[in-house]
Amino acid sequence: MKIQGRMFIWLSVFILAVAIIYGLWSKEPVGTTALFMSFGLSIMVGYYLAFTARRVDTGAQDNKDADVADDAGELGFFSPHSWQPLVLAVGGAFAFLGVAIGWWLVYISAPLLLIGLFGWVFEYYHGENQNQ
Known part of the structure; x- marks a missing residue:
């Protein structure tokens, strides 16, 4: 989860820079607002993933020497007959x-x-x- 958290935090920094440049250059409120809201959403996801990565064990996705089979196993319970x-x-x-x-x-x-x-x-x- 550390990698995903870092990716979202860097994405949010990029979106913030684009939002500021777009807002100053175009002076268009709808697109600027959408970009700032995208920044807010990506920073929330990045913070959650980074915060959760500190509390859980290191997964196979955080190990550079891991194989694909290291992440295999049960993923959860999925209802077989739910309408x-x-x-x-x-x-x-x-x-x-x-x-x-x-x-x-x-x-x-x-x-x-x-x-x-x-x-x-x-x-x-x-x-x-x-x-x-």
């Missing part, structure tokens, strides 16, 4: 379509988004409060 991402995708598509067609479609998509989000978050909730 909730599909519900969220349909709700999100309707919400974005509502911007183009009409805002009334957002009112239809909001319950779909809430149902999909609630279902996905609590899909594997098993605990002592499950039946209460």
